[in-house]
Amino acid sequence: MTLEEVARRAGVSPSTVSRILNGTARVREGKRKAVERAIADLDYHPNVMARGLAGGRSMSVGVITQDIASPFFNEALKGIEDSLARAGYAPLFVSGHWNASKETERMALLVARRVDGIIVLTGMIDDATLLTHAQRMPIVVTGRSLQGPGLFSISLANEQAGYDATRHLIELGHTRIAHIAGPEITADARDRLAGYRRALTEAGLPVDERLIAFGDFHETGGLLAINHLLESRLNFTGLFAANDQMAYGARLALYRKGIRVPEDVSLIGFDDLPSSLYTTPPLTSVRQPAYDLGKIAGEAMLRLIQGQPIPVTDLPLQIIVRESTLRRRG
């Protein structure tokens, strides 16, 4: 089934069919009807590649994640898929594996595929490279605030959220609060750590550097960090992990040592992954609206492609209090 056959069957020219398909120009009602019937009769679906070649658009947008199998990114991907699908665009997912050079390579792959735009979910690529790419095609990037033509960034208030999380523990009476930070190279991790420091300082509490451990944003990282803290015989009653996965690992490490959550240690995570509702005990966490983030990124991309202005949307981070944090005893 080709557009030409549709045209023949409807008794019009190919251009007319194209116009109707794309809404490029007004067409007389009669012809439109005829074409629509022909399309239905023939079960015609435009060839996306031919369209792309001729029109210069591929109807696909590239999405760079760090790890396609990470629960946090996944929620975002779902949001992206949903928003893009509505406009007939298909997402092309690639993983950067937390590696700047691999990420650059994947980006080249997307460019070769002539994607109409690229959404970068918390990438490691530097700002300058991004800005350069933005000159050739629309870019939406999350996790940093960047200004530039053809580029839209969605940043979340990580510092403030890190502050709030720590503050939550302080308000529960905790004074010895440890922090498992994420990799120092990621801006998110640095901001959350900065928030932690500010909350402590503002409350007049000392910042004990030995209470700060670094993890890899995975469960193992949390586990190792806690084991390390415990071996150093440092005590603490509050613990703020820079993401939920590390909180899970930390929780297991505590369980192994017979330290109870929340009775002995209050634990707060970050991300509020869907699974955090079902840990034992259910985890208190800073909710990052991952799905919404993806959806907004997708919609922004669509607007960018069409040259429309993008409305500013607020993505509030909020603390979801569950059962892993408790007022300090005594």
Added chain:
Amino acid sequence: MTLEEVARRAGVSPSTVSRILNGTARVREGKRKAVERAIADLDYHPNVMARGLAGGRSMSVGVITQDIASPFFNEALKGIEDSLARAGYAPLFVSGHWNASKETERMALLVARRVDGIIVLTGMIDDATLLTHAQRMPIVVTGRSLQGPGLFSISLANEQAGYDATRHLIELGHTRIAHIAGPEITADARDRLAGYRRALTEAGLPVDERLIAFGDFHETGGLLAINHLLESRLNFTGLFAANDQMAYGARLALYRKGIRVPEDVSLIGFDDLPSSLYTTPPLTSVRQPAYDLGKIAGEAMLRLIQGQPIPVTDLPLQIIVRESTLRRRG
């Protein structure tokens, strides 16, 4: 940068460049060198769409999952991405949302995008439809065993694994074993349930239908199922959940009632999600090699496209014993 410019720069015809790019024919060493230099100098990347239009191949394969954000599917997607990327193919992911009609619709979308093949991860589409599609393009389907030209299926021994899981509990001395099954419409769920029944029967234990609850393969389903069982005042010391997510929900429900795992109830899941290593206690589960499954599916697709024979590979399901199951006391 187009192929023509490369040809001009290398002093050859476009066809020659094309031949070198695709390895379609032997080309004299001198010209090949010249072309390769031109490609490097110009940083040329073939236009995938033009290629697709002319050659009839899109260098992309469609992947239908039920839920792009489910941890199990995700591991598989990662495997698919890895195997496909090596051959220059890109996966196009779509979600069927456990809904047969939506799945059919998504399939049509993939066909319209002229994918070179479709991988169906445990879909709900009926066998006949799949066989029909297989006549037009390569299909790889997991979770069922189906024979046909242009079609390759990878099935896992779900019944046997269900049997093994139940058997594990029986061997630990449990006689009252409950089962949280998945949706009856899915073959996986039915098979696991059948294995559960067989293990009980073979061991001479009665199959108490009241001890079988159905869930939706999500955490909520497990939680609800256990609440239901508990309200009916049925007692049991062993529990087999048809997937890990439902096991998580069940574990929380038990925690809420003050029933300890594994001291009071031994719990075994299915899938062995990465996160099951970090639950409290770490979950005993039947390991489904999701990543390998994806990888094998991707490789099979590549072979199918190239008309090569597909080697039979065995995907063993095995029980990973952790700390959520224990010998029955007393």
Added chain:
DNA sequence: CTGTTAGCGCTTTCAT
């Protein structure tokens, strides 16, 4: 409003 005419960048006969 609508048809005609060029391509988009590449692959693939068909000659040579």
Added chain:
DNA sequence: ATGAAAGCGCTAACAG
């Protein structure tokens, strides 16, 4: 072994 030429299916000026 290699070049010339004819499309793949569609969009986008350009004329009416």
